[in-house]
Amino acid sequence: MAKKQRGQQPAAAPAPSGSQRVVIDPITRIEGHLRIEVEVANGKVTNAWSSATLFRGIEMMLKGRDPRDAYLFTQRACGVCTYVHGLASVRAVDNAIGITIPDNARLIRNLMMGAQFLHDHIVHFYHLHALDWVDIVSALKADPKKTADIANAKVPGAPATGASNFKAVQDRLKKLVDSGQLGIFTNGYWGHPAYKLPPEVNLLAAAHYLEALRQQARTARLHAIFGAKNPHIQSLVVGGVTCATDLTPDRIAEFKFLWKETMDFVNNVYIPDLKAVAGFYKDWGKIGGTTNFLAYGEFPQSAKEPDSLLMPRGAIFKRNLTQVQAVDVGQIEEHVKHSWYVGDQALHPSKGETNPKFVPLDVNDRYSWMKAPRYKGEPMEVGPLARVLVAYGKGHEGTKKEVDALLKELQVPPEALFSTLGRTAARALETKVIGEAMGDWLNQLVENVKKGDTKIYQDYQMPNECMGSGLNDVPRGALGHWVHIKDQKIGNFQMVVPSTWNLGPRCAQNKMGPVEESLVGTPVADPKRPVEVLRTVHSFDPCIACGVHVIDPETNEVYKFRVV
Amino acid sequence: MELDKVVEQRLEQKGVSRRDFMKFCTFLSATMGLSSSFVPKVAEALASPKRVPVVWLAFAECTGCKESLIRTMYPWIDELVLDVISLDYSETLMAASGDAAEKALHDAVSKNQGKFICIVDGAVPTADNGIYGMIAGKTMLSVAKDICPKALATICVGSCSSYGGLPAAAPNPTGAKSVKDAVGISTVNIPGCPPNPINVVGTVVNYLLFGKLPDLDDKGRPLFAYAKTIHDQCPRRSHFENGEFVTSFESDEAKRGYCLYQVGCKGPETYNNCPTVKFNAGTSWPVQAGHPCIGCSEPGFWDKMSPFYKPL
Numbered sequence: 121m122a123k124k125q126r127g128q129q130p131a132a133a134p135a136p137s138g139s140q141r142v143v144i145d146p147i148t149r150i151e152g153h154l155r156i157e158v159e160v161a162n163g164k165v166t167n168a169w170s171s172a173t174l175f176r177g178i179e180m181m182l183k184g185r186d187p188r189d190a191y192l193f194t195q196r197a198c199g200v201c202t203y204v205h206g207l208a209s210v211r212a213v214d215n216a217i218g219i220t221i222p223d224n225a226r227l228i229r230n231l232m233m234g235a236q237f238l239h240d241h242i243v244h245f246y247h248l249h250a251l252d253w254v255d256i257v258s259a260l261k262a263d264p265k266k267t268a269d270i271a272n273a274k275v276p277g278a279p280a281t282g283a284s285n286f287k288a289v290q291d292r293l294k295k296l297v298d299s300g301q302l303g304i305f306t307n308g309y310w311g312h313p314a315y316k317l318p319p320e321v322n323l324l325a326a327a328h329y330l331e332a333l334r335q336q337a338r339t340a341r342l343h344a345i346f347g348a349k350n351p352h353i354q355s356l357v358v359g360g361v362t363c364a365t366d367l368t369p370d371r372i373a374e375f376k377f378l379w380k381e382t383m384d385f386v387n388n389v390y391i392p393d394l395k396a397v398a399g400f401y402k403d404w405g406k407i408g409g410t411t412n413f414l415a416y417g418e419f420p421q422s423a424k425e426p427d428s429l430l431m432p433r434g435a436i437f438k439r440n441l442t443q444v445q446a447v448d449v450g451q452i453e454e455h456v457k458h459s460w461y462v463g464d465q466a467l468h469p470s471k472g473e474t475n476p477k478f479v480p481l482d483v484n485d486r487y488s489w490m491k492a493p494r495y496k497g498e499p500m501e502v503g504p505l506a507r508v509l510v511a512y513g514k515g516h517e518g519t520k521k522e523v524d525a526l527l528k529e530l531q532v533p534p535e536a537l538f539s540t541l542g543r544t545a546a547r548a549l550e551t552k553v554i555g556e557a558m559g560d561w562l563n564q565l566v567e568n569v570k571k572g573d574t575k576i577y578q579d580y581q582m583p584n585e586c587m588g589s590g591l592n593d594v595p596r597g598a599l600g601h602w603v604h605i606k607d608q609k610i611g612n613f614q615m616v617v618p619s620t621w622n623l624g625p626r627c628a629q630n631k632m633g634p635v636e637e638s639l640v641g642t643p644v645a646d647p648k649r650p651v652e653v654l655r656t657v658h659s660f661d662p663c664i665a666c667g668v669h670v671i672d673p674e675t676n677e678v679y680k681f682r683v684v
Numbered sequence: 685m686e687l688d689k690v691v692e693q694r695l696e697q698k699g700v701s702r703r704d705f706m707k708f709c710t711f712l713s714a715t716m717g718l719s720s721s722f723v724p725k726v727a728e729a730l731a732s733p734k735r736v737p738v739v740w741l742a743f744a745e746c747t748g749c750k751e752s753l754i755r756t757m758y759p760w761i762d763e764l765v766l767d768v769i770s771l772d773y774s775e776t777l778m779a780a781s782g783d784a785a786e787k788a789l790h791d792a793v794s795k796n797q798g799k800f801i802c803i804v805d806g807a808v809p810t811a812d813n814g815i816y817g818m819i820a821g822k823t824m825l826s827v828a829k830d831i832c833p834k835a836l837a838t839i840c841v842g843s844c845s846s847y848g849g850l851p852a853a854a855p856n857p858t859g860a861k862s863v864k865d866a867v868g869i870s871t872v873n874i875p876g877c878p879p880n881p882i883n884v885v886g887t888v889v890n891y892l893l894f895g896k897l898p899d900l901d902d903k904g905r906p907l908f909a910y911a912k913t914i915h916d917q918c919p920r921r922s923h924f925e926n927g928e929f930v931t932s933f934e935s936d937e938a939k940r941g942y943c944l945y946q947v948g949c950k951g952p953e954t955y956n957n958c959p960t961v962k963f964n965a966g967t968s969w970p971v972q973a974g975h976p977c978i979g980c981s982e983p984g985f986w987d988k989m990s991p992f993y994k995p996l
Contacts, residue, residue: 144782145820148775151747153819173818175809176744177857178850186991192978193986196850199748199878247754251779292766301735301770306788308779333762337755341964348973349963350755351748351878355973357933357993362974364938476857478815489816577933654781665746 135159139166142647145173147657149248151200152664154623156635156657157483160644165653168632168639169483170623172490172664175460175476182613187213187582187605188358190613194601195352197615198663200243202351203236203343204594205601205615212601213358216588220423222575224367225360227565228346230419231375232353233594234558235342238382239350240595241504241551242339242390244661246332249544252655253397254317254325257310260294262286262323270320274396277388279331289327309651314643316400328393332385339382345375360577367565367574376562383555386548394548398530398541405532407642408540408656410634412437414500414621415510416447416600418593419557430557431519431550431593434510435495439538441513449591449600452616455492455627458485466494466628490664492624492633493616501634502597502621503660508546509537511553518556522549540638543659582608596663597621619663635660708758715961716886716898716908725893735767736892737800739792740774741831743824744817744851744860745806749842750776752878756885757965769888772800775819786820793834801891802835803884804828807844807851808866811859828867837897838863838871841884843980846873846904853986864904872897873904875956877980882961883909903983905955914951914977917959920944930974938974948993950979 135141139161147154153174159167178197182190190213195206207229214221221229264286271281296302309315317325340350346363347353355363417426417433426433434444450468457464462475481487492499500506511519526545527534536542568574585606592599597618604612624633632640635657642652709726713719718726740750754761754777765771771778772792773785780788792800806824809816814823832838840863843849851860864871874883887906890898898906915921923929923943930937930944943949954977958969970977979989 146775146781146785148778148781148785151776153742153817155818155821174744174824175816175858176851176860180855180857181850181853181986186993189990189992192992193850193853196746196748196877199746199751202748202751247777256779296766299735299770301737301772303735303765303770303772304774304777305779306772306791307784309784330762333754334757334760337757337761337965340755341967344964344967346973348968348970348975351751354970354975354978357975360933362933362938364933364974365941366968366973478812481821574939575934577938579932579934649784650782 138162140647142644142650142653144650144653147654147662149251149658150662150664151198152662154657154662154664156639156653158639158644158650158653160647163643163645165639165642165644168636169487170625170633170635171481171488172623174665175489176665179613179615182610185610187216187603187608187610190603190610191356194613194615197617198665199351201236201240201595201663203232203347203353204592204599206353206356207233208590208592208594208599208601208615209603210356210358211590211592212588212603213605214588215590216586216603216605217358217580217583218586219359219578219580221360221578224565224568224573224576225578226420226423227561227568228361228363228576229356230561231558231565232343232347233419234554234561235339235379237551237554237595238342238386239336239339241547242332242385243336245390245394245544245548246329247336248661249658250325250329251308252651252658253315253401254329255310255312255315255322256293256305256308256326257297258315258317258319259290259323259326260297260319262290262319264290264323267320267323270396271324275324275389275392277384278328278392280327286323286327289330290323293326309649312649312651313645314651317397321396321400325393325397328389331389335382335385338378342375342378342382345371345378357577359580362577364574364576367569367576372562372566372569379555379558379562386551386555391548391552394545395526395529398545401541402530402532402536404541404655405536405539408543408638408659409538410499410501410638411439412495412498412500413506413509414447414495414502414598415507416591416593416598417510419554430554431507432511432514432516433591434514435500436506436509436513437498441509444510444513451496453494453497454616455494457492457628458625459488459491460486461491464628488625490620490624492627493621494627494631497629499627499631499634499637500621502618503543504547504550504595505537505543506597507593508550518553519549522552540656540659547661584608594618596661622660623662623664635662704758711758712882712886712889715882715957716890722893726889735770736888737792737796738769738771738803739789739800739831739835740771740803740805741827742775743804743806743808743828743845744858745842745844746850747776748878749805750774753841753881753884755964756881759885764885768892769801789831793831797834798836800835801888802832802838804832804838804840804845804863805842807848807860808863809851809858809860810866811857816858825866828863832863832867832869837891838869839884839887840864840871840873840904842879843875843877843985846871846875847983849877850986852984871904872900872906874909875905875981875983879981880909880958880961880963883957901955909957910955910981912955912957914954914956914958914971917957918951918971919959920971933974941974944971944974944976946995947976948991948995949976950982950985950989950992950996951977952996953989954979954982956981
């Protein structure tokens, strides 16, 4: 196949004979701008390169600003995983100043983080990932009565399982197709042999795609109750939260109702749908796996970290679940040999140097705005699968129960977890585990308010100089913010974010990043329509805008751009 | 024609009760500053069988503006994208990727030249010939220059495409600019970080209804949403007049919902309709959640309005 030659961005060197290069740019149904290049030989991916193609430089903007403002800036790293960078930033500044936030503030921050997981994972499964597995056009051929039978057998708790409802959805899709204006469904890989669902299951999934579009809007209201709005909540502050007038019975009840409605959706629609679809794609339990996993852990249940975290902290090497290691953040390095920055030295984030230097994309040289983070020299997958594996390995009861039940139901071995299917399943299972914990936090909040404890903010004095960090685990994985406050202003700010871990390029030792590694071995039936590649890439839930960051915490200098 | 019947039929297909739909139309008409006699016309515009082609370009952005739009509840987002408009290109929602996505974009533009609406979120990186933002091997700057002028109109959703927004905050590492400044065309601007989806829907409906875009202020903003300051519409305004201020987020004054002016509220210098329409189907807005307005719909707010907790 001819190389793709576009604008200023040339394709890679020619592929070896017998193989061909496939470039997918843009990768859609993600946050941000991503290009994936794969080499395909004998119907399988033999090599892969992941490129982030947008650079904004948020951390550079933070320099010299009021540390209290940081969260408003960093939250805009991503509007899909909204809130999470905001929380990471206030935690880092809280930590730098030495503030212990009130119990209610911790609970409300946890509740909003929980709400973010619920919302994010539902949207990912139905709207960013499902169309890799579900053939919308095939749904037109379905017998709605048979779909109703399947729904009643597989997802009996879902709303609108009657044949007439499925007929209405089918009519709506038909009308769309007949109009010739397919809109968002234009040019999908419909009819591709890799789509395995029968028309009736495709119709069921299409109906739930639409249902989930509405559910996510309702679920997002959870954020607005204590957070003013979604996306980009506005009630966090260094020292706590501001929603003083929202700690009322009617507001808390509204939250509880929406949370319960969302959990009904998770338990009665999302998880049964996952199982129903997964049953047709069990071969994807052998495709798309990686080797090492890192989780910072999340949801402090008291002021004590990491001991009190609901989702535990840990690192797993070589898929060894019997040995979950403690995390030493001193062992993180960032490599730039294959990134668009000057130099090729691997450095700890706190000593990082960043001088952007763009050269035309060349997968043999430099090909991404992302750096390549490594832990103890190894690429680490972060995100739902890493969290679930760490929790599973550490014997976390709720997680173990869910994982074992799913493996049993699908009749697949535990090794199937190390895969595209495992990653997508882990996301659904942790949604349930985290969602259930929210009920406890809500009850604790009610108890506190009942006792007359409505404290949500701790006053403080901003020191002249201090340093702090926040380790977080957010929907897409391990997220660290580091802040250095000097003269009561931000001297430096550093973010090492989930998608950099997952989607970063090769390191100085030329080890592939996790997404690159996961793609090797992926079958590609038709290189012109590489839906299989999308499946694995999407299973990581890429979020590229936040993955690209720049700071030099060492020199306190504004960077000079030396672009050649 | 039998408007009622057509509308009813379409609503039935969509599983929306007529009562809910009319409630929304009334709300939307009010937001757009139209009299109640327009309510049936708004309903007709939303239920029209012809769908206007929309191409949504994403530049230096965080996807928050697209996420914001999918939070719309009246109409629901599935109704908006499947029944009201034809969303022919949107990197966030579209099924197609890579070449297939590119083809969708170029087909939509060439088939509907001068007839499609181009929505943009994200600023345009212009430094060093735009190399800081690439889509399909082309700079965002060249994509913007190619596509936007071919549209019937370009609607900038969010502060980044409207005014440069976050990427343009000092020191503006990538030379990020608004679409207007990068491409040299006039745009409809719906600023906010992100903006309220009701204002985006209102602008589109205005077009469906009148065949033209809404009246704009000198910053390109629809007057129906951005004619008054937050301060002038704020439910806490009486506390301002009475000199009742929050000075610490821990105080009794905070619990009583006093004015946030002294902890940095930018409401007096910010034009938007947040206090009246609120966010997420009227659930709340920043001042209601006890946080000062940060002026996120004003040009250059990241630099002009910060430090955010310092009083004006």
